[in-house]
């Protein structure tokens with residue numbers, strides 16, 4: 001059972017609280033200004049505000065004819081992207097041949113797509129619809145009254161059709177993305193659309209990973225007393241996925257214990273140090289002792305979840321944050337999502353992810369007072385456990401779409417929070 005005293009000492013912290021504590025503990029790094037082309041993967045440190053209306057001019061959305069008044073229309077010229085029509089306002093009965101992306105001449109009723117146009121010599125009419133009403137009374141059925149203007153209507157061609165009007169996407173001064181938004185491909189394109197050349201961003205926090213364990217081998221087959229290091233290969237992409245920038249990965253033996261202290265010392269320039277395989281209380285697990293010697297502030301000292309219970313987050317005085325991930329590989333994965341992801345989000349100025357939820361369709365036993373984390377795949381309206389989820393085994397996680405965090409007292413079929421995985 002998790003007691004109030006446990007919550008005070010940050011031991012056996014409830015899983016959702018552990019995420020929140022990790023996020024809250026981080027103060028965002030100072031922002032930097034970078035060229036648009038170098039901002040991918042970073043985090044906006046400013047609101048993305050558009051200075052000019054979008055689109056910046058009335059734009060044709062189709063290749064066809066800008067027409068004014070009732071047809072048929074006389075073709076008076078052309079408008080191309082970058083080469084607007086220079087004939088001034090379009091008069092009733094006139095048309096201008098227009099390309100997608102060109103400036104729509106003032107006075108245009110709508111753009112008639114080329115597929116709907118019948119062209120003869122210098123005249124254009126609606127294909128198969130030469131009739132045009134003067135008063136709109138016999139406009140096409142269902143044509144809204146708002147489509148009538150100036151005492152006439154064009155059946156089959158609503159006013160403004162195929163025109164993207166100035167400011168229709170966003171008026172000048174609109175905030176299109178708040179500070180804290182991750183900069184992905186669409187946001188880069190949007191920033192360029194707004195006319196940004198540089199962005200004020202927060203860089204991905206620098207992470208040094210220290211993998212401990214005398215039994216670990218970095219190549220060849222596992223065998224008696226010999227375990228292949230699963231975390232060295234897993235951590236670089238996991239750290240990137242969680243929003244960090246790997247600044248080094250070292251292997252350190254369990255003995256002598258001073259080796260871990262030296263490795264942590266050498267990582268003093270990083271924002272975060274991740275130590276794997278030293279979270280427990282055995283004689284070969286030196287991390288807790290090291291943190292005690294450094295008078296570290298405990299942010300999370302074990303989590304009420306399975307697996308990943310011994311995971312920890314602390315900050316030695318004047319040093320980087322230290323995240324301790326259990327040596328068991330699946331436990332390390334769950335712990336990284338629980339503590340490292342939220343910490344990196346906080347350091348980057350990002351909000352703590354509001355986790356998506358879906359009904360859990362499998363019956364899973366959850367230990368009393370703990371959150372159980374299992375790999376799941378999408379299955380129709382919900383998620384289904386895939387198995388292969390013992391703490392040392394990554395088979396389930398390798399095939400999963402998400403990790404489901406099943407809270408204590410969960411009833412089968414109820415929604416559960418999901419940590420989405422990228423494969």
Ligand SMILES: Nc1nc2c(c(=O)[nH]1)N[C@H]1C(S)=C(S)[C@@H](COP(=O)(O)OP(=O)(O)OC[C@H]3O[C@@H](n4cnc5c(N)ncnc54)[C@H](O)[C@@H]3O)O[C@H]1N2
Pocket residue numbers: 211212213215216227228229230231232276277278279280281285307308309310325326327328329331391392
């Ligand atoms: N007396 C107790 N013993 C343990 C407890 C406990 O509460 N009391 N908790 C258990 C749990 S749960 C876990 S998880 C582990 C965490 O231990 P450590 O983080 O100190 O890790 P190790 O003891 O070094 O290793 C555990 C296990 O994982 C294997 N390992 C380690 N690193 C890797 C790696 N990079 N790749 C693949 N496998 C790795 C290691 O060989 C061990 O089998 O503590 C329990 N004990």
Ligand code: MOO
Pocket residue numbers: 305306307308309310326328331332391392
């Ligand atoms: O909780 Mo440990 O993290 O089971 O493997």
